[in-house]
Amino acid sequence: MADTLRVYAGILHARWRIAMSYRTSFAFEITGQAIGQLTEVVVIALLFTRIRSMGGFDVTAVLLMYGFSAACFGLADTVVGQVEKLPQLIRSGELDAMLIRPLGLLPQLCLLDIQLRRLGRLLSGLLILGVAAHRAPIDWTWDRFLLVGLCTVTGAVIFSAIFVAACSISFWVVEGSELANAVTYGGTAFASYPLTIYDRILRRLMAYVLPGAFISYYPTVTLLGIRDPLGLPGWFGWLGPVVALLSCLVAGLIWRTAVRRYRGTGS
Amino acid sequence: MIIEVEGLRRTFRVSEKAGRFRRSHREVVAVQDVSFTVPEGETLGYVGPNGAGKSTTIKMLTGILVPTAGRVRVCGLDPSRQRKKLARRLGVVFGQRTQLWWDLPLLDSFELLRDIYRVGQTQYRERLDECTELLGLAEFLSTPVRQLSLGQRMRGEITAALLHDPRLLVLDEPTIGLDLESKARLRSFLAELNRTKGTTLLLTTHDLDDIEQLCRRLMVIDHGRVLADGELAGLRGSVAAERTLTVDLQEPADLSGIPGVTAIKADGPRVHLEFLPSEVSAAQLITAVAARAEIRDLAVGEASIEEVIRRLYDLRPAPQA
Amino acid sequence: MRAGFRRYSAYRQAALAGVITNSVFGLIRAATLATLFTGATRSSEYTPQQMSTYVWLGQGLLSVVLLWGGWDFAERIRTGHVAVDLYRPWDLQAALLAEEIGRAGYALALRFLPPMIIGLALSEMYLPRDPLIWLLFLISALLSVVISFSLRFMINLAAFWLLDIRGPASMYALVSNLLTGLVLPIWMFPGWAQTAIWATPFPxxxxxxxxxFVEHGSPWRLLGAQLLVTAIVLGAGRLMLRRAEHRLVVQGG
Known part of the structure; x- marks a missing residue:
């Protein structure tokens, strides 16, 4: 573990130095990522010029949900987003090169190609979350602070698990990355809006199969102390850690199976 | 023994379109019944045509692929089960894919590998200085890898594989695409490494000069089976390949009709005679030539390695359907 | 054109994956926009049927018009392969456009129809009664393909002057999401912004x-404006290509 962290620090340092030697283009990339994220805020703002509530939630609540979704996705994307490259790595044989190093495959995948430009997305996500939380009528007791912090982390963990599980498909399907995109980016887009606007099948899928609802919807409901229109109890927002743990277990299992298949164990 | 392989076998399942929606699966055998051992300090060349099973074998030795059947021990470890532990004792160089970080300076890649392999600072400095000197890396240590020439990059790759001081160095097509000078430089470095440190070398290659200059032992594989394995000299004898006698004659003479000679090629006063050692010895042949013309100079050559391998392929049993 | 069609039909697996992605996003966007029609506020600009057509048509057209990607030509310029393209006895812009239209034809069959079918199955969509409108839509879509090609052609050509077009390309992707009307219909923007957006080629x-297609506004006026934009961007691309060729000749490739 300590070694992994050392390698992590080393690669971050090296990447940072590279980014700083191309300062202008790095700034450009970061801004680009941030603007991309903020476009969605424009969309929400424009929608709310014509509606007063979306699925029973006002603009503050929707922005809060969007903020959770954006911040968690940004964090997950920065830490594990590199698994997206899996199809390329398999095709070029670089994955084999990773297998002859004395580190786990997944840590290598996440660490070694870390993209600092993704910080743009993370920072804008955190900014949106911060502004939304600040504007919301919340009585800031310590447990609510804790809830925001906890949910940002567990939400990111859930997203990461979705990332890893979805990208594992590349071991089976050649064009797996786009399918994975449907799940990962689709998942973020889904988690950005109140669960109540979707029809029943989609809702169930999102709340229980891909646990996107635990990233933004339940935390927001709990945080604002609103009665859930779908009738689930208020403490549901605190279930994040449990769901995150479960997601990791499932994702880990899928990943293991995929890698075993790739290396040809027992096939 | 640094490598022990016994009854190694690897099959792949290939799925094919069998109809509009149906898919049929077929087992393809990539490696079958391969057994060999390699003692420490050996230099082994592993050759065979594309698709013969070379890469698959290498992948099983390094722990990337799990064998379908058979036993593999490398450095005393089971590669597929103890992959990470083995990785610390093993250096691998792939000629066609990089171990280095494309957009980072070479030195950064080395430092990252130092951390990944947990190499101590003293040992790291020592190995790096040594390689920098012997391979002439100094001028491009701070250049991003993507800007390096292929020759420079390969020197970087080799250094990267040696930083953790492995006992066994596996090289997969290390000289592919390199110019003659880079090839020569790389070969002499590897030969030196084997001589001074006793590092075991296992290399696959298409360039038979690599084998000639680096390997004491040759293993030939085709259709997943080992066709031949042994010292180069022994292999030459076993396939009964022709040797060549080259003579410079004082004046042209007719040398046809000497028993055991299979081909004659005249090149001015210089004549090349190919002969089968099993039918006539070099000494007998020289005597026979001397009887017909005055010899000014002579040389006896071995069959080229290409010739040996070609003959091995000719001799192989028909592949089983 | 035929070569373009054949080349792209090789990627059927990719097409399937793309359709699934497009459909997932279609579902989400349909759901968010449907909230416009619930509760007290009513949207005056589109009916619910028109809105659902807007969403699914958008998801389908996205790959026909090719909003994202299409930067291969810049790579040919960067690597110098472009010299070969330029010395062939053909009009480079026309040849690339023909290939692009072939690609769009393929996309129409494989990437446009499936989301439309999903949309039809899941929601009530507005479909024009007048066959003339269907024809006008096809012409309009074709013009969109040409405009999209021309804009990307120019950004690709920028590779003659810039080392790397990633900057402009990502800027283009960023802007086009919002300004083409992909994420929100343009009429949802404030009045001043609408005027400004329609003055750009993006919508x-x-x-x-x-x-x-949904008969929002006069189709003839829209087509007329599109024709004008097509002429401008094609002409501008031509001019830029000439400058690039000149540059290549002067610098000797």
Missing amino acids: YLLQAPIDV
Whole structure:
């Protein structure tokens, strides 16, 4: 573990130095990522010029949900987003090169190609979350602070698990990355809006199969102390850690199976 | 023994379109019944045509692929089960894919590998200085890898594989695409490494000069089976390949009709005679030539390695359907 | 054109994956926009049927018009392969456009129809009664393909002057999401912004053919504007290509 962290620090340092030697283009990339994220805020703002509530939630609540979704996705994307490259790595044989190093495959995948430009997305996500939380009528007791912090982390963990599980498909399907995109980016887009606007099948899928609802919807409901229109109890927002743990277990299992298949164990 | 392989076998399942929606699966055998051992300090060349099973074998030795059947021990470890532990004792160089970080300076890649392999600072400095000197890396240590020439990059790759001081160095097509000078430089470095440190070398290659200059032992594989394995000299004898006698004659003479000679090629006063050692010895042949013309100079050559391998392929049993 | 069609039909697996992605996003966007019709507020600009047509038509057209990607030509310029393209006895811009139209034809069959079918199955969509409108829509979509090609052609050509077009390309992707009407219909923007957006070429990539189809505004005016934009961007691309060729000749490739 300590070694992994050392390698992590080393690669971050090296990447940072590279980014700083191309300062202008790095700034450009970061801004680009941030603007991309903020476009969605424009969309929400424009929608709310014509509606007063979306699925029973006002603009503050929707922005809060969007903020959770954006911040968690940004964090997950920065830490594990590199698994997206899996199809390329398999095709070029670089994955084999990773297998002859004395580190786990997944840590290598996440660490070694870390993209600092993704910080743009993370920072804008955190900014949106911060502004939304600040504007919301919340009585800031310590447990609510804790809830925001906890949910940002567990939400990111859930997203990461979705990332890893979805990208594992590349071991089976050649064009797996786009399918994975449907799940990962689709998942973020889904988690950005109140669960109540979707029809029943989609809702169930999102709340229980891909646990996107635990990233933004339940935390927001709990945080604002609103009665859930779908009738689930208020403490549901605190279930994040449990769901995150479960997601990791499932994702880990899928990943293991995929890698075993790739290396040809027992096939 | 640094490598022990016994009854190694690897099959792949290939799925094919069998109809509009149906898919049929077929087992393809990539490696079958391969057994060999390699003692420490050996230099082994592993050759065979594309698709013969070379890469698959290498992948099983390094722990990337799990064998379908058979036993593999490398450095005393089971590669597929103890992959990470083995990785610390093993250096691998792939000629066609990089171990280095494309957009980072070479030195950064080395430092990252130092951390990944947990190499101590003293040992790291020592190995790096040594390689920098012997391979002439100094001028491009701070250049991003993507800007390096292929020759420079390969020197970087080799250094990267040696930083953790492995006992066994596996090289997969290390000289592919390199110019003659880079090839020569790389070969002499590897030969030196084997001589001074006793590092075991296992290399696959298409360039038979690599084998000639680096390997004491040759293993030939085709259709997943080992066709031949042994010292180069022994292999030459076993396939009964022709040797060549080259003579410079004082004046042209007719040398046809000497028993055991299979081909004659005249090149001015210089004549090349190919002969089968099993039918006539070099000494007998020289005597026979001397009887017909005055010899000014002579040389006896071995069959080229290409010739040996070609003959091995000719001799192989028909592949089983 | 035929070569373009054949080349792209090789990627059927990719097409399937793309359709699934497009459909997932279609579902989400349909759901968010449907909230416009619930509760007290009513949207005056589209009916619910038109809105659902807008969403699914947009998801389908996205890959026909090619909003994302299409930067291969810049790579040919960067690597110098472009010299070969330029010395062939053909009009480079026309040849690339023909290939692009072939690609669009393929996309129409494989990437446009499936989301439309999903949309039809899941929601009530507005479909024009007048066959003339269907024809006008096809023409409008074709013009969109040409405009999209021309814009990307120019950005690709920028590779002659810039080392790396990633900057402009990502800027283009960023802007086009919002300004083409992909994420929100242009009429949802405030009045001043609408005027400004319609003055750029972007809404003619997506919003224009959609509005022709759902009969939002006069189709003839939309087509007329599209024709004008097509002429401008094609002409500008031509001019830029000439400058680039000149540059290549002067510098000797």
